[in-house]
Structure formats: structure tokens, C-alpha cells
Amino acid sequence: MSAPRVDYFYSFRSPYSYLSGPRGFALADEFEIDLRFRGVIPMMMRGESVPTAKRLHTMRDVKREADRLGMPFGRIHDPLGEGATRTLAVSEYAIDAGRVREFVLTASQAIWGEATDPASEEGLRLICENAGLDWAGCSAALNDPAIAARVEANTQELVEIGHWGVPVFVFDGEHFWGQDRISDLALVLNDAGLARN
Amino acid sequence: MREKIEREVAPRLIVAASTVTLPARIAAAARRASGRSGRLELYFGFDDPASAFAVIDLAQRLEGRKLIFDLKPVVERGIEGDPALERKHAYAIVDGRRLGRRIGLTLSRSEPIAPSQAAFLAAWVAAAPRGAALTRFCDAACRMIWFxxxxxxEAAPYEALWHQCFGSAPTGDEAAVRANEKQMTRRGPYETPAAWVAGRWFFAQDRSAQIADWLDELGWRVK
Structure with a gap:
């Protein structure tokens, strides 16, 4: 019997997605689940606006949370646009290559903690190589329409399930929005008898 | 150059500025030196299960600190023209169950409450003096509504509760609620529950550790 599925909707432009990364992927270590990374196009590239007050507060709040979690944050390069789409394309390639966890964590830290520009060839290549991916494969993914269609499908599915932001985890039809709900998801997975011994 | 400023310099400056704490620490020390208490403002809605959780949770967590728990009920709030408003109200019920579980309570409602339905409670609380009786009323009312x-x-059970806490009948002040809403906007929060302490605001249902750290840093420690 296959392990129950947990979908993990994630945006490289969301600092809360970045905060969720280490604990989100660790769920697959703690529980017998099939954790599926689902990279989505940023809200602002989907025509949704974010008020200034929210943008400012997000930066301040994430800094405090990142400090609490021991994650670097503050040397930022906002990846809105090309940086986000290129990173999303490589994340799909990384799924196929079996290194999605390494790539997502490396890319997100590079964006939010090391001011690396993934829209540049130099920046993205450095991220890919640090995540153990071959640059030739990553480069090919950037122009692969099938890969772009997968990202589009992930984004469409997030809209269809009625969610407005990321990160979102979906288990057995139940949604868990935000990095603050990973512990609640873990309780539900535990209640479902999925904890690894 | 403009690109560099927007993508790197501006976010970095916002983050760096958020770590400056000296002015707030000096102001807190001055308050203590003059015998005054600290103040935590909680902007909340009786129609919101996350607010109910925050009121109950913070009332317990703030015990032992020389702080005024300034309960500021609001009715109208949120991001103007928010396309996800209805979905957020529905999700608040799902999320409220999880928050309740954290404090050993089970949500008794399966449908959202319209903000206007709970507006009478906001008007009563906004008109009342801050203090232990008001905290007791808000804590008990949030439990009654959501758990x-x-x-x-209906107003009757809450009128009885008010009488138990204050020994008198409630009076409402809708203008005070509007003033809370304006003050909340000026402080920065766009959603409830939001806690504001000495220039910083926090998502009150999810940042109890940060709030405690900030209060400790300001010197408003548990005695």
C-alpha cells in the first residue's frame, strides 16, 4: 500500500514558505507519508496585490521568526519575476532528479539569507550546484514547456482548493495554511498512526 | 540601480531597522522609573475564533508581569477589497479547532459569526475601564461564544456575565469601537487578533513566544 499523500504548496517568493522549509520537509522523516512539493507562481505574479502594511510587517515578523528558528534572514534578493519562474522550473527538475528537498532549501536560503539573484545565470547555477544538481539538466528545464505546464498546474490547483497564500499543506482533504500550522499537521499525522518508529 | 534598491537594499533596510530596540527599551525603563506599568494592546473581534484563543491565552501568559492588558475590540477590519475574505472566514473555523486544541478547548461552532452580530459586545467592552474585571469578562465571553x-x-447571557464581573449593567460606546479600529490601522495591523507592544505588533494567536521575548527585553518580566 502506498503512503498517504501530503501536498506541500510553496512559493520561492514567500518568506513564510522559506521559514517552513526545514520543518516541512522533515515531516517525511518523521511520518510515513508521500510528501509532494508543489511549487506555485507568486501571488503578485497572479495579479493579486499585497498592501504596503502587510509587506512591511511580513519582513519584520519573518526576521523575528527566523531568529527564533535559527535561520538566516535579511540579506535578501526579491526574486519576483524571472527569479521566481526560473527557480520554480528547476524545482520541478529537482523533483525528477530526486533532490527537491536539497534544491528548495538551498535556493530559499540563497534568496532570503544570502541575497543571491536566481534570475542571473551565475546565481542560479551556484544554487543548483550547491544543491547537487547538474547545471546542464537545470538549464534545459528552464526552457522546457512541459516543466512550465507542471508549475502552472500546481498554481491552478492551489486556486481551485480555495487558498490565497502559501505555504499550504493538504492532507486527506484538510488544509493547513502557514508555517505556524506544521505542528498541528504533525499532530494529525500522529493521530492517523503515521509516525515512524 | 532602481532594481537593486527595490530587490535588495530596501528589504534589507526594513529588516535592519526592525532590530533597533534601544529607544523602546529606554522608554520602558523610564515608565518603570516613574512607577508606571507597561501596556499590551490587543486588537480583537468577538466574531473571530483566533481572537477568542488570543484573549484566553494572553490573559494567562501575562499574569505576573506589571502590564496593563488593554483589550481593544474592533468590528470593521481586514484588507480593503480582500478577494479571499469569505474563504478566510470559513477557514477560521477549521483553524479555530486547532487553536482550541492547544489550550484544551473544543470549538462549539461550525459556522462563522458575522462581525455585526457581535458588535454589541465590542461596544460594551470599548466603553468599560481597563482592568481585571474587564479581562475576566472578555475571557469568559470568548469561551461562551466559541467553546x-x-x-x-443573544445579549441576555452576556448581560448576566457582565453583571457578575462588574456588578452593574453594560453601556455601549460605538464611537470608542471606531476609535479602536482607527488606532489599529495607525499601529499597522490589518487583521485580528493583533498584539501591539511598544512599537511592535504581532499576530497574537501565533506569536506568544515572540511577545514574551519582547516583554522580557523591555524589562516587563514575570515577577
Missing amino acids: ESDGAL
Whole structure:
């Protein structure tokens, strides 16, 4: 019997997605689940606006949370646009290559903690190589329409399930929005008898 | 150059500025030196299960600190023209169950409450003096609304509760609620529950550790 599925909707432009990364992927270590990374196009590239007050507060709040979690944050390069789409394309390639966890964590830290520009060839290549991916494969993914269609499908599915932001985890039809709900998801997975011994 | 400023310099400056704490620490020390208490403002809605959780949770967590728990009820709030408003209200119920579980309570409602239904409670609380009696009332009212009842909100049981806490009948002040809403906007929060302490605001249902750290840093420690 296959392990129950947990979908993990994630945006490289969301600092809360970045905060969720280490604990989100660790769920697959703690529980017998099939954790599926689902990279989505940023809200602002989907025509949704974010008020200034929210943008400012997000930066301040994430800094405090990142400090609490021991994650670097503050040397930022906002990846809105090309940086986000290129990173999303490589994340799909990384799924196929079996290194999605390494790539997502490396890319997100590079964006939010090391001011690396993934829209540049130099920046993205450095991220890919640090995540153990071959640059030739990553480069090919950037122009692969099938890969772009997968990202589009992930984004469409997030809209269809009625969610407005990321990160979102979906288990057995139940949604868990935000990095603050990973512990609640873990309780539900535990209640479902999925904890690894 | 403009690109560099927007993508790197501006976010970095915002983050760096958020770590400056000296002015707030000096102001807190000055308050203590003059015998005054600290103040935590909580902007909340009786129609919101996350607010109910925050009121109950913070009332316990702030015990032992020389702080005024300034309960500021609001009715109208949120991001203007928010396309996800209805979905957020529905999700608040799902999320409220999880928050309740954290404090050993079970949500008794399966449908959202319209903000206007709970507006009478906001008007009563906004008109009352801050202090232990008001905290007791808000804590008990939030439990009654979200963890002990279902259906439409009737004023009678809350009037009885008010009488138990204050020994008198409630009076409402809708203008005070509007003033809270304006002050909340000026402080920065766009959603409830939001806690504001000495220039910083926090998502009150999810940042109890940060709030405690900030209070400790300001010197408003548990005695």
C-alpha cells in the first residue's frame, strides 16, 4: 500500500514558505507519508496585490521568526519575476532528479539569507550546484514547456482548493495554511498512526 | 540601480531597522522609573475564533508581569477589497479547532459569526475601564461564544456575565469601537487578533513566544 499523500504548496517568493522549509520537509522523516512539493507562481505574479502594511510587517515578523528558528534572514534578493519562474522550473527538475528537498532549501536560503539573484545565470547555477544538481539538466528545464505546464498546474490547483497564500499543506482533504500550522499537521499525522518508529 | 534598491537594499533596510530596540527599551525603563506599568494592546473581534484563543491565552501568559492588558475590540477590519475574505472566514473555523486544541478547548461552532452580530459586545467592552474585571469578562465571553455555544448571539447571557464581573449593567460606546479600529490601522495591523507592544505588533494567536521575548527585553518580566 502506498503512503498517504501530503501536498506541500510553496512559493520561492514567500518568506513564510522559506521559514517552513526545514520543518516541512522533515515531516517525511518523521511520518510515513508521500510528501509532494508543489511549487506555485507568486501571488503578485497572479495579479493579486499585497498592501504596503502587510509587506512591511511580513519582513519584520519573518526576521523575528527566523531568529527564533535559527535561520538566516535579511540579506535578501526579491526574486519576483524571472527569479521566481526560473527557480520554480528547476524545482520541478529537482523533483525528477530526486533532490527537491536539497534544491528548495538551498535556493530559499540563497534568496532570503544570502541575497543571491536566481534570475542571473551565475546565481542560479551556484544554487543548483550547491544543491547537487547538474547545471546542464537545470538549464534545459528552464526552457522546457512541459516543466512550465507542471508549475502552472500546481498554481491552478492551489486556486481551485480555495487558498490565497502559501505555504499550504493538504492532507486527506484538510488544509493547513502557514508555517505556524506544521505542528498541528504533525499532530494529525500522529493521530492517523503515521509516525515512524 | 532602481532594481537593486527595490530587490535588495530596501528589504534589507526594513529588516535592519526592525532590530533597533534601544529607544523602546529606554522608554520602558523610564515608565518603570516613574512607577508606571507597561501596556499590551490587543486588537480583537468577538466574531473571530483566533481572537477568542488570543484573549484566553494572553490573559494567562501575562499574569505576573506589571502590564496593563488593554483589550481593544474592533468590528470593521481586514484588507480593503480582500478577494479571499469569505474563504478566510470559513477557514477560521477549521483553524479555530486547532487553536482550541492547544489550550484544551473544543470549538462549539461550525459556522462563522458575522462581525455585526457581535458588535454589541465590542461596544460594551470599548466603553468599560481597563482592568481585571474587564479581562475576566472578555475571557469568559470568548469561551461562551466559541467553546460553549452555537447559533445566534443573544445579549441576555452576556448581560448576566457582565453583571457578575462588574456588578452593574453594560453601556455601549460605538464611537470608542471606531476609535479602536482607527488606532489599529495607525499601529499597522490589518487583521485580528493583533498584539501591539511598544512599537511592535504581532499576530497574537501565533506569536506568544515572540511577545514574551519582547516583554522580557523591555524589562516587563514575570515577577
